[in-house]
Amino acid sequence: MILEENIILQIKSKLNELSKTEKKLGEYILQHSVETVNDNTSELAKKAGVSPATIVRFCRSIGLSGFSQLKIRLYADSSSVDEGLYSDITSNEDVALIADKLVLRFNSSIAQTAKHLDTSHIEKISEIIDACTTIYVYGLGASHVVADDFTQKFSRIGKPVVNTLDHHLLSSALISADDHSLFVVISNSGETNEVIKLAEIAKQKKLYTIGISQNANSTLAQLVDFPVIHHGGEAVMLRSAATTSLVSQLFTIDVLYYAYVNKHSQKILKLLKDSKINIQTFFKENS
Amino acid sequence: MILEENIILQIKSKLNELSKTEKKLGEYILQHSVETVNDNTSELAKKAGVSPATIVRFCRSIGLSGFSQLKIRLYADSSSVDEGLYSDITSNEDVALIADKLVLRFNSSIAQTAKHLDTSHIEKISEIIDACTTIYVYGLGASHVVADDFTQKFSRIGKPVVNTLDHHLLSSALISADDHSLFVVISNSGETNEVIKLAEIAKQKKLYTIGISQNANSTLAQLVDFPVIHHGGEAVMLRSAATTSLVSQLFTIDVLYYAYVNKHSQKILKLLKDSKINIQTFFKENS
């Protein structure tokens, strides 16, 4: 990446070397950087109280080729600074605003999760998935949605996945599972009763255990062979942070999935194609 | 709205909806995004082997006002070009790189979905949800994960939700549902057999119908009272675009949920608190 200097800082630093009118223009642009991107020379000239010619001269003075260039650079550097979007969702807000706030939250929890993901763990897990005969998955409540996503992804590429909400049934299944099985537990808190019990059973049976949780210090994270920690994002409203942590979990599953698919693409590619063809042939549908 | 969707991914995702020449141009621009920022229409036209008119049409096709806009947006998003984050995930890639690529794709499909969401529809739907006695939900395959998320969210705030994969059972339920019921259908393609049949039954019974789909022209979208269209994002690898469209759907559900909670916060706040207390008291857990 050709790291260009931030144009806003560049304008600021050169402000005092400029002539009176150009400085005035520079100050106006700094104040209205977002607006300026959508202006043309004559509009901006009117607003800033200068002539179009001064605008072009100003651009040259700060080291750019012209006004078009300024707009390009301004847009790139004046990215999302609207403070309003970071505040919590409160009563009676416009739907569009709610949506914008959610975008920000989704994005930041995904970015945060990616940043802190232990990629070497992921790689090891991907190998275990390849080696194991059956994967058992468990998730309760919101985490069950993630467990389902996991199940769908890995089933489709030909990996046998057992996924049930019935923890009695699952504990029986785990007890009779063979050594080369893998137990994946998804729990945001990592403290849910059922989850801990099932993980303990799997440990006793010496199965590989993976725990996907937001809390690195949780009982679950301490218990399993490979804790995968995601950073879930804070409460948006009414202490209902469920969705951002859901997305973080789904993201984590996706990285795991692609890491696995990536390493073992030859055999999977064929399977994927076949399963798609099969579904379409038998049920005449595509989603 | 400050957070715009990533233009490079946007071009990629629309590539197949474009005409032959526009597609050719799009491919050229993707290959030479950095160079294009310094070109004008006639130069680019020559290099890409199309006419200037096509360039302008192309910009409009991908949702921009014109060529200048394209250059502005291209520059802003070309920072990741050198790092190769836009290329598809191929064999034997580093896990960290896979994660970075996925972040970009998740973020872009969320932004895209938010941008095109019809907020007035959302508002109306939120009112219908308030007025209805029972909500029926149906989603198959990946969409079932979303249906579950919907169910969890609205059940928790005291709205009765019926959600089953058994379409025979669901059709009986719909036939005996009262007029003030709502049927929410989730289908990425909007063409799945079961989905259409069920939606038709609901229409006949004059229930309110909502269809969440990626395709505005699909049978489902045409059939329901309120189509909610999300923009899903392109294939990352092996034609498995499931995750980005999943996230888009979850995002859409979330906006709907918060829009509803927001408008009717007084009564819901109490319910939410109560249900949390109940779960903790009875099962001694918190997730």
Add this chain to the structure above:
DNA sequence: CAAAAAATGAAATATAATTTCAAAATAAGC
């Protein structure tokens, strides 16, 4: 295979950026 529809590019037009140049403001010299 013919008719209709869609896509495309050449040329015309509109728009916007840039340059020129004369007037105004400022600085330097006497």
Add this chain to the structure above:
DNA sequence: GCTTATTTTGAAATTATATTTCATTTTTTG
């Protein structure tokens, strides 16, 4: 303090660039 150079500035002219129009070609449909 006045005159003369120098710089700064904006109005108008020019040039460059984007956009639209429309006739032609290509593709699709009946």
